[in-house]
Amino acid sequence: MGRAAERPQAFLPADWPAATLVGRIRTAEGPTPVLCRNGRLFDVSAAATVADLLNGWPQAPAGRDLGPVEDFDFDRNPLLAPVDLQCVKAAGVTFAVSAVERVIEERARGDAARAEAIRADLRDRVGADIRAVTPGSEAAARLKAALIAEGLWSQYLEVAIGPDAEIFTKAPILSAVGHGAQVGVRSDSAWNNPEPEVALVCDSAGRALGATLGNDVNLRDFEGRSALLLGKAKDNNASCALGPFVRLFDEGFTIDDVRTARVDLVIEGPDNYRLEGHSSMDQISRDPLDLVRQAMSEHQYPDGFVLFCGTLFAPTQDRDAPGQGFTHKVGDVVRVASPRLGVLENEVTTSKAAPPWTFGVGDLMRNLAGRGLLSAETAQ
Structure with missing residues (x-):
């Protein structure tokens, strides 16, 4: 994607110096939670996981100061999806x-x-x-x-x-990819598209603590053949992207900013194709907090959860032959952006060709234990 020279300002929220941001980076030691406050980035690995950090919010470890966020080398320590043990849920057909x-x-x-x-x-x-x-x-x-x-x-x-929203599980724990990673569509799909969305991030009590951007990669041919193929349409290797950070709610950024957010989408293809679109959260049929309530109504999420809120965007423009509509090509670059949340950019490949998901919950626990980060007080 040619990101070697990318500066953090290219994907941070427009008002990043005032934002409270939580994310994860890949370091030599392993996945590391980070917290950005007042424009400075802190290693808060003492919290062990983002899930523990948010379950204890607003308390947080002081962390190790990594310097101004605009100077941090995210090429050396790439951004991961900004959540870890949270269940990744999604609400469909909300526009x-x-x-x-x-x-x-x-x-x-x-x-x-x-x-x-x-x-x-x-x-x-x-x-x-x-x-x-x-x-x-x-x-x-x-x-x-x-x-x-x-x-x-x-x-x-x-x-x-109807009275009941569609709420489904989008992706397994730890399988989501972050800003700069490849996203995957099934190699046997002939009609698919990105779904640019705002996703709420909630703790174990169901508190909506903040929001991030998401790309709920969708296979229109699979789901169109049968709603019972939803699992194959939605959950494939690298088919869920989140990031770049979770922006936490505070006096300067609230749920009302989510309710009025505009999410812009740009797709640039290797064939010089370009598509632009947007989704406006003020057009949503159900309030985002009602979606959270429905997700929590008869379920528990001890490590919290992420909830995609749905999208207004549904590309219908023909890309190749007339009447064939839009579908992805390998090499497409998908850019999801919103001024208060930043930019999530990913390159499209197939789920078979995308880097395999190999780092699971057991790997994370062993990594944290090896780093001395697991204890009874981890979540305090």
Whole structure:
């Protein structure tokens, strides 16, 4: 990706000197949590894991001062995904446009060539109505009845306007990749796209402590063929990217900033292809904290969890042949950006060709034990 000369300012939030940021870097010793305060970066490996750090927040170890964050060598110590033991969850179909696109996938049976013929009619007939109702409301129930009567109902519309949000597990613990890493799509997928999102980061009590950027890489052909293929569509090697940092909530950055965030997307291909789009969180159908509540309603996450909030972005522009829509090519560079959260940039490859995920929970525990970082007081 040509990142050797990249300066931290290129991926930090625009107001980084005022931001409280938590992340992870790869060091010679092993994965290391870092905390950025007042523009300075601190090694807080005494907390052992980001999960422990956030479960004890706002208390945190003083840490070892690594100097100004803008001078730190992230090429020598690359950024990892800014979470570790947290479960990675995702909410789907939380925007009206994405709801309509999921219905299109379903009706096209994952065939991109059929999608455009369905799109114009369905978006005109359903899209405006979905935007006008609150999920789970009486008005939503009336719309559901009307759509059923017209033969337009879908399981995707159920989670778009019904009382229950779609919440699923996106990726195993420690499998997410960070800024600068490769992201993977299945080698047997012919219709896929990035999903630029804001992800909330929560502790074991369900407190939303901050937010980060995410790319919920999606296979439209697999999920379109059958919703039962969601696992194959969503969870593959290197198919989940998070970063660059978790920005923690404080007086200068709150959940209201998440509710109004704009997420920009740029895709630049090796074939000189360029696509730009954006997702505006103020268009979301369900409040982000309601999504957190639903994720926690009958589950526990002792190490906390990350929750992708969904995306407005669904690329429909033809990339190659007319009527074929958009799909990734190996070598695409995907840039997800939001002023208050920074930039998450990754290059696309296949899940088979991406570096294999080999460092699991057992490896992390052995590494921390070898560094003398595990004790009964680790989380204090």
